[in-house]
Amino acid sequence: MRIGFVGTGVITKAIVVGLVRSNLRFEHIALSPRNAAIAAELAALDARVKVCTSNQEVLDTSNVICIAVIPQIVEDVLRELRFNAEHHVITFVPGTSIDKLHRIVFPAARVARAIPLPAVADRRGSTAIYPPDDIARSIFSALGEAVEVTSEYQFDALHAVTATMATFYAVLESQAAWLTKQGLSYDAARAFLSEYCVGLAHETTRTSQSFTEMINGLMTPGGLNEQLHAELSSARAYDHYGNALDRIFARVQGST
Numbered sequence: 001m002r003i004g005f006v007g008t009g010v011i012t013k014a015i016v017v018g019l020v021r022s023n024l025r026f027e028h029i030a031l032s033p034r035n036a037a038i039a040a041e042l043a044a045l046d047a048r049v050k051v052c053t054s055n056q057e058v059l060d061t062s063n064v065i066c067i068a069v070i071p072q073i074v075e076d077v078l079r080e081l082r083f084n085a086e087h088h089v090i091t092f093v094p095g096t097s098i099d100k101l102h103r104i105v106f107p108a109a110r111v112a113r114a115i116p117l118p119a120v121a122d123r124r125g126s127t128a129i130y131p132p133d134d135i136a137r138s139i140f141s142a143l144g145e146a147v148e149v150t151s152e153y154q155f156d157a158l159h160a161v162t163a164t165m166a167t168f169y170a171v172l173e174s175q176a177a178w179l180t181k182q183g184l185s186y187d188a189a190r191a192f193l194s195e196y197c198v199g200l201a202h203e204t205t206r207t208s209q210s211f212t213e214m215i216n217g218l219m220t221p222g223g224l225n226e227q228l229h230a231e232l233s234s235a236r237a238y239d240h241y242g243n244a245l246d247r248i249f250a251r252v253q254g255s256t
């Protein structure tokens with residue numbers, strides 16, 4: 001596999017760092033020259049990572065082409081390039097449907113969308129993929145969990161759920177703020193909550209139980225977890241998530 005990246009920014013950096021640390025076998029990683037500083041940093045990591053002189057050179061030397069530029073310029077960037085029928089294109093750019101992408105990268109026959117997240121650098125990310133795609137699956141299963149879906153509607157739903165990252169930290173911040181009110185230093189609160197979350201998240205990967213089963217497993221009748229969960233449930237705190245995600249989903253779908 002010869003993997004090329006058009007756009008060498010935050011997400012390309014995370015993927016390349018993850019790939020050079022992974023067991024995935026690849027011949028080379030070819031990077032487009034922008035951003036020059038990130039490209040040079042990545043090339044210094046591994047002899048298989050090369051910086052090309054142009055986006056076209058990335059295509060001419062690679063068979064798997066990852067598109068990682070911002071949505072505002074993606075069409076202009078791709079329309080300047082000559083794809084061939086052997087190219088396998090994987091785009092991370094939101095807002096361009098598979099149908100539209102097929103037209104832009106013709107005659108490349110194989111096209112997929114993916115949503116990698118920065119934790120792929122540590123091979124801990126979950127990456128949504130549409131349509132099911134053996135090459136995208138082999139890359140992203142080497143970097144964590146690769147979740148393939150069979151419709152663009154489902155892909156958009158997974159995209160919508162990635163809007164929960166900031167609120168995840170906001171929940172932690174509210175717990176840290178509460179701890180500091182009880183006299184703990186912010187550093188102690190943060191240190192405790194960080195590893196506490198890692199432990200809880202790790203548990204989800206060690207079992208195939210549903211989240212409801214995990215909740216029930218933690219709730220001793222009359223215990224502290226049961227009390228807090230019951231109080232937040234009766235205040236309908238969790239219902240806000242579904243309602244807000246409906247609005248995020250509508251926005252995601254409106255952009256394709």
Ligand SMILES: NC(=O)c1ccc[n+]([C@@H]2O[C@H](COP(=O)([O-])OP(=O)(O)OC[C@H]3O[C@@H](n4cnc5c(N)ncnc54)[C@H](OP(=O)(O)O)[C@@H]3O)[C@@H](O)[C@H]2O)c1
Nearest residue numbers: 007008009010011012034035068069070071092093116118
């Ligand atoms: N970051 C994430 O967690 C994430 C997750 C999933 C999907 N995505 C999507 O992935 C895409 C890239 O995101 P990002 O966060 O990596 O953005 P980014 O850090 O802004 O990277 C984009 C890169 O594209 C380069 N670029 C600009 N014009 C170019 C051109 N004509 N040809 C080639 N490269 C060019 C930029 O170089 P300069 O710095 O020199 O301008 C920049 O380094 C976006 O569409 C984003 O929505 C991002």
